[in-house]
Amino acid sequence: MKGKSDRRGVGPGPVRVAGAMSGTSMDGVDLAVIETDGIAVTGFGETRYRSYSEAERAVIRAALGRWPGQADVAEAARVVEDAHLEALAGLEGAEAFGFHGQTLAHDPDGHRTHQAGDGGRIAAEAGVTTVWDFRSNDMQLGGQGAPLAPFYHWALARFIEATRPVAFLNLGGVGNITLVDPRIDRPELPGACLAFDTGPANAPIDDLMRARRGEAFDRDGVLTQAGQVDAETVAVFLDDLYFRKIPPKSLDRDGFPALAGWVAKMDDADAVATLAACCAGAVAQAMEHLPLLPERILVTGGGRRNPGLMEMLAVALDRPVEPVEAAGLDGDFLEAQAFAYLAVRVLRGLPTSAPGTTGVAAAVGGGRVSRV
Numbered sequence: 001m002k003g004k005s006d007r008r009g010v011g012p013g014p015v016r017v018a019g020a021m022s023g024t025s026m027d028g029v030d031l032a033v034i035e036t037d038g039i040a041v042t043g044f045g046e047t048r049y050r051s052y053s054e055a056e057r058a059v060i061r062a063a064l065g066r067w068p069g070q071a072d073v074a075e076a077a078r079v080v081e082d083a084h085l086e087a088l089a090g091l092e093g094a095e096a097f098g099f100h101g102q103t104l105a106h107d108p109d110g111h112r113t114h115q116a117g118d119g120g121r122i123a124a125e126a127g128v129t130t131v132w133d134f135r136s137n138d139m140q141l142g143g144q145g146a147p148l149a150p151f152y153h154w155a156l157a158r159f160i161e162a163t164r165p166v167a168f169l170n171l172g173g174v175g176n177i178t179l180v181d182p183r184i185d186r187p188e189l190p191g192a193c194l195a196f197d198t199g200p201a202n203a204p205i206d207d208l209m210r211a212r213r214g215e216a217f218d219r220d221g222v223l224t225q226a227g228q229v230d231a232e233t234v235a236v237f238l239d240d241l242y243f244r245k246i247p248p249k250s251l252d253r254d255g256f257p258a259l260a261g262w263v264a265k266m267d268d269a270d271a272v273a274t275l276a277a278c279c280a281g282a283v284a285q286a287m288e289h290l291p292l293l294p295e296r297i298l299v300t301g302g303g304r305r306n307p308g309l310m311e312m313l314a315v316a317l318d319r320p321v322e323p324v325e326a327a328g329l330d331g332d333f334l335e336a337q338a339f340a341y342l343a344v345r346v347l348r349g350l351p352t353s354a355p356g357t358t359g360v361a362a363a364v365g366g367g368r369v370s371r372v
Contacts, residue, residue, distance in 0.1 A: 014040075015344060016035055018091060018098070019034070019338065019342070019343060023172045025216075026060055027057075027216060029087045031333075031336055032337045037344065038348045039350075041152075041156065041337075060079060063104050065105050094128060098341075100132070101133075115134075118132075129371045134352065138358050141361055141364055143361075146250040147250065148352065149170065150187070153180050154193055155187070157180040160328060162295070163183070165292060166179075170334075171301040171304060174200060175283060176197045176250075179292075190356065195358075197250045198283045202279075202301070203254075204275045221307045224272050224307075227267075227272055230274045240256070248358050297319065304324070
């Protein structure tokens with residue numbers, strides 16, 4: 001049984017809402033609760049994490065790059081849905097749930113994207129209004145469909161009472177940056193948000209660590225700090241046309257397939273250090289597309305836990321970079337919080353993306369709504 005789909009909203013004023021993210025690192029499901037009216041964030045609630053087993057991760061990996069109806073996709077979707085239902089079990093008081101699903105394929109040039117997972121099943125079995133399929137409307141109107149967290153970054157900049165432009169740099173599987181001007185009254189207005197994918201971030205490192213050592217990531221940046229960077233490989237990587245393309249722009253998780261081959265003959269430490277330097281160099285290239293330098297650069301995502309990568313970023317950008325915790329925020333659950341925030345915006349008929357964030361022709365709302 002699936003929940004009925006409609007667009008009825010939630011009650012007036014701030015509401016308690018949950019959101020979840022299963023990112024390109026495929027480590028598990030992050031779930032977070034916030035209080036928001038879809039414009040301002042007024043409080044933070046419970047957080048949960050439900051990790052994927054190696055077997056579950058293998059099922060999802062088998063479906064990467066595939067589209068609805070293709071082999072292994074239904075199995076991957078079931079794994080994703082089951083994990084989210086487990087994460088939601090026993091959660092009380094949330095008026096709605098923002099369900100992103102698991103991105104299996106993203107083709108902005110072809111105006112299509114694929115997030116595995118049926119929000120109708122989530123709504124029916126968890127008993128909560130579920131907002132999902134956040135990206136399709138944007139892509140159908142000419143947008144990249146990503147990144148979608150920028151409006152939430154704008155709300156967070158206001159929450160921390162920033163008075164000047166600030167940048168949020170998310171280093172997940174793919175990197176993305178948002179330049180936010182909190183002085184502008186609404187996130188969809190011109191100049192409020194400029195966002196785009198910077199390039200590969202943790203995904204190439206994680207893939208290498210898993211293939212060579214059976215480990216999920218470079219814990220504490222040990223190999224990043226121990227290795228020698230191959231400057232020639234980094235230079236070839238940064239010569240890609242993507243880095244000169246004017247934003248907004250977005251990438252698939254495996255948008256640079258040649259990168260693994262370029263480091264294949266290096267030892268583990270040198271390969272990881274070189275991949276980290278590619279990430280840092282891509283962010284430095286991204287900064288050249290910003291109309292102004294932000295007062296602060298706040299880093300979220302798993303990359304902020306890699307001291308070697310953070311040091312490379314500080315050198316490449318020639319300015320300090322800080323984890324978002326320095327501003328009192330939670331970098332482990334920020335993207336899950338973002339989809340809670342976007343869920344309320346969808347339910348209240350507010351835009352979720354704009355020309356400055358995805359390149360869509362005009363500010364647009366996304367998402368499907370499934371009720372119990």
